[in-house]
Each structure stands twice: as structure tokens, then as C-alpha cells.
Amino acid sequence: MNTRNFFLNKYIKGGLLILAGLFLGRLFFHQHAPRESTEKTTSYVHEHQEGEKSVWTCSMHPQIKMERPGSCPICGMDLIPIENQYVGSDSLAVEMSESAIKLAQVQTSVVGKGRPSKEIRLFGKIRTDERLLQSQTAHVPGRIEQLLINVTGEPVKKGQLIAKIYSPELIAAQKELLEALSMQNRYPAVAEAVKEKLRNWKLNENQIGEIEQSGKITSTFDLYANTTGIVTSRAVNTGDYVSTGTVLFEVAGLSKVWAVFDAYESDLPWISMNQPVEFTTQAIPGKNFEGRISFIDPVIDPSTRIARVRAELNNPGLQLKPGMFINGNLKQKNRNDNEQLVIPQSAVLWTGTRSAVYVKMPGTETPSFKMREITLGPSTKDAWVVLEGLSEGDEIVTNGAFSVDAAAQLSGKPSMMNPQGGEHTTGHRHDPTHTENQPKEQQQPNETDPAFRLQLTEIYKAYLNMKDAFVASDAQKVKTTARDVKQKIEKTDMKLLKGDAHIQWMDQLSALLKTINSISKLSDIRTQRTEFIRFNAAFYESLKKFGLKNVIVYSQYCPMANSDKGAWWFSSSEEIRNPYFGEDMLTCGETKEILNFK
DSSP states (O other): OOHHHHHHHHHHHHHHHHHHHHHHHHHHHTTTSOOOGGGHHHHHHHHSOTTOOOEEEOSSOTTOOBSSOOBOTTTOOBOEEESSTTTTSOTTSEEOOHHHHHHTTOEEEEOEEEOOEEEEEEEEEEEEOGGGEEEEEOSSOEEEEEESOOSTTOEEOTTOEEEEEEOHHHHHHHHHHHHHHHTTTTOHHHHHHHHHHHHHTTOOHHHHHHHHHHOOOOSEEEEEOSSOEEEEEEOOOTTOEEOTTOEEEEEEOOSEEEEEEEEEGGGGGGOOTTOEEEEEOTTSTTOOEEEEEEEEOSSOOTTTOEEEEEEEEEOGGGOSOTTOEEEEEEEEEOSOOSOEEEEEGGGOEEOSSOEEEEEEOTTOSSOEEEEEEOEEEEEOSSEEEEEESOOTTOEEEEEOHHHHHHHHHHTTOOOSSOTTOOOOOOSSOOOTTOOTTSOHHHHHHHHSOHHHHHHHHHHHHHHHHHHHHHHTTOHHHHHHHHHHHHHHHHTOOGGGOOHHHHHHHHHHHHHHHHHHHHHHHOOOHHHHHHHHHHHHHHHHHHHHHHOOSSEEEEEEEETTHHHHTOEEEEESSSSOOOTTTGGGGTTOOEEEEEEEEO
């Protein structure tokens, strides 16, 4: 054997021995060697059944779904595989891990039955009882020689002498009476006809008898009040000529008055006839008044969305005066005698005409929630009556419903903005800001540059100072704070907004600057408040479209502002401090919407 063949055989034999050793080692140690942590993911994938597709998600953001392992595009955590994603659960339900539920502060409660009740706050005014309004008219034509009631607000009693009228027609009628009396034996009917004529002119029997006995003609006619009350208007002066039926005074009886309240459309199911109502007025502090509902307006005002509710009251001592502002309180149980399903208001999601809740699916290993549309009945202060869509014993999300809805929308499940649902394409990283199924106005706060939202937040903080100046009815301070608001509006960087957002801000900017410029120059608090109404309308659009940063905004409404047409404002707290009336009606209004900007 030559040297070359020797070395060749040597290497071949060595290689064979090494391969044999590796084979035996793998065969012997395969079932017992510990797996490294880096092999966990690979082993997990290979152990899936053949044909089963792996889906990867984030433990903190379960809406993220991918076909391959990697990092969460939201928080950067490593993705974990979902095992048997739809086994034992509804495919339309959204799953959330325990850690995600804790992070989103999702809370649930079991639906139960009860007899709901509501305490309603009502705002209104004292008004004159229209049935006690009377016009004091002239009963004979002539010239007013003397007025014994000369000022508006003067009290008058029935039978009180209120005016003396010179009347040629009355003089002629007295002559006819005296002539008829001289021929009474032959023509008794003539005398009686003349007396009836005088009675029609409101001469009483004593006046007619005095003419008969004295035989003298009176040149003036005494006019007496035909009702008791307060003179609310005077239409004539001494020396004026009046015809029969001319109105001299308007007299209002105030022994009874009306308490007229503004009731919101949503409160009407809780208001019924003959229902007791309590109210107070700032003009008489410390005293409570009571009445009963005697009328509910069958028509709702189309501009303010309110209906008038009336209570009739006795008014001893004339304490209650027409025009007084009053604050009413009405407690009512639902008129349905049977127990009804009641859920917290925080559980309900709205999209205008639709309302829904998220129901926790029973018997699932991973917590799962499914959207369910419901039909709502009357609302209480913090709850809703449910007419359809839920059953007693259902478990629903009562806190964090918006977080669950966001997870459902991002994972393509039925949600408030996308009731039909829709699968998102897997195999790429999901963009958490993608909201193509949302209406445009819902997209804007998420799409707006954070720097612009911070600038808008500074405007809002300056706005709160201006609102407080309105509450204090301090016109000079309103001017000063309005200038601060104006400066912050002018400093906003429009370059931070792109496309449609830029155009929308330009439209709103024009309205904001026009109204705030007027407020900063006006010196009368009433005209300032008129411009403040317009500013709030434009500012609301800005808040909804672009959003703020880390602020909770309470959108509040007073139905009696703006000449009973209603007006809005914004506050940093739920306490009502009315900028349109100040101390005159400080607590008139209620919070209608809460804007929670993250």
C-alpha cells in the first residue's frame, strides 16, 4: 500500500467514526437533553398540528395579530403565540389578556333588575297666572278728566275708583232718563229702557238712583276697578279721549302664580301630572316652596329641545313675583310598576342612533367580550333602563368600554364604528393609529400633531380664565383674559397641520379670532356674552376635531341663556358655574358631555 492510499483510508475511517458518534449521541440524548430558551419558539411552532396557522400577539395589546414572531409595534414587547385562538369562544368576540384588562382598567358587573328613580333639577321662572290677567277698559266714550291710578305696579282693589271721565253721551243719556221719569206713569217702559242703557255703561244702581232722586245731571262718569291685582301697564294719560272698550290699564292678580320650568326632552318620561315639585329662589333664601305639576307642554321647542312644565301656586303675601328665577327639584320613580333591567351609564356606547354594550362571554379560558346592540328606555342620573338586548344575569363591561371597543376595532371584530367587523390583513405589523373605519371627526384627535394639541391646550387654559371672568360678571377682566386667549390663538403653528386638517383649522380660526377680538374690545358684559356664545360654538368644533393633551373637558349647557334659546360653555370641573348669568343664576345648567383627552 502506498503512502497516499494510507492517508486517504485513514481520513475516511475517521470521518465515518465521527458521523457514527454524532448519530448515536443524538439518538441517545434527544429525549433527555434540556431545551434552551432560544429553542422554545421554534419547538412551539413545530409542535402545532399540521396545517394549523400560528398567530402571534402581544400580552399587553391583544389586538395585535401577526403571522410571525417579533416585537409589538405599540410597546415593543416580544410577541407570544396564540394557541387555539377560537376554540370554545365566539369568533366575533375580542379576547383580552388579564394584564391588558388590568392596564385598561376594564371592570364588569352583572345586569340586575330594580325600580329606577330619578331626581330631576329644573330651572324656570315665576310667571303670572294668565287666568288672573284682566284689562280695565272705558265703558263710556269721553275725555279722561282725572286718573287716580298713575303708576305701573300700584295695587288696585275691585270696586276702587280709578278714573273720572267726561262724557257728552252720558250727559245726553241722563237727560233722557229725567224726561222718561217725568212720563213714567204713561210710558213706564221708556224709563226702564233708558236705565238699561246706563247699566250697559256700567253705572251701578246707586248711581242711577242718585240721578233719579237728585234730578241733577252729572258731567263726569266715575270708573271703578272690576278686579283686584297689580297694575302691570298703563295705556292712557289725563286728557286722553277714549272710546267704549279702550284699554286703560292691565291688571294682574297675583294671589296665585305659575312656576314655569324648562324640562329637557330626556327628563319628560319622569314627569307626570299632579306630581309634587319643590323649588327655591335666590330672592327668598332659606325657604322652600311646593306645588304640583298641572300642565306639561305637548310641544317641544325645536331650537332648545325643551318643554314647559307648569305648577300652580297660592301666593300669600305676594312673596313670589313674576320674573323671579327659581330652581326646582323633582323626584320620581319610573311609572312602570314592574322591575326593569338597569345598567350604569358608563357601560353604554353611543353612535348617534345606536347604543351598545360589551358583554363578557361565559366559559372562555381567555376573557372575551362581544358587542351587543341594545334598546334603551329612560335614563336616571347615572343609569339607563334597558328595554331590549340584555337579560338578567348577563355580565357587561361597566368601566373601560371604550378600550374594549378599540381592541375590537383594531382586530377587525364588530365595534361601534364598524358594526359588521372586518378582518385586517396579517403578515405585517399593525398600525395602531390606523382608523379607516372611523368617521373623519373621530380620526382627527389621533392624527393631529401632538405639538399642535399642546398649543390648543394652552388656548383652553386661557379660555378657563376668561370663562371665570364671565362667571364673576367682570367685563374688564373679561377683556383682559380675552386678549390672552387671542394671543395664544394667533401663536398657533398652522404648519403642524397637513391636508384637510389644515383647511379645517383655517375655517375655525377665522370664527375664533372674529369673536375673541370682539370680546376683547367690548365693555358691556351682555354684548360680551353674546359673542361668547359664538366663540364656544367654534371652539367646540376645534376640540372635537383636533383634541387636547391630558385634559378632561366638561361641556355644559344652560337652556335659559341666549334669551331662552340655550347656550354652551366648557369647564374643568363638573360643578355648574354659569358664565351667562353669574350670581343671578349661578347653578343653572348641567353637564351634557365629558371629553376625556389623553
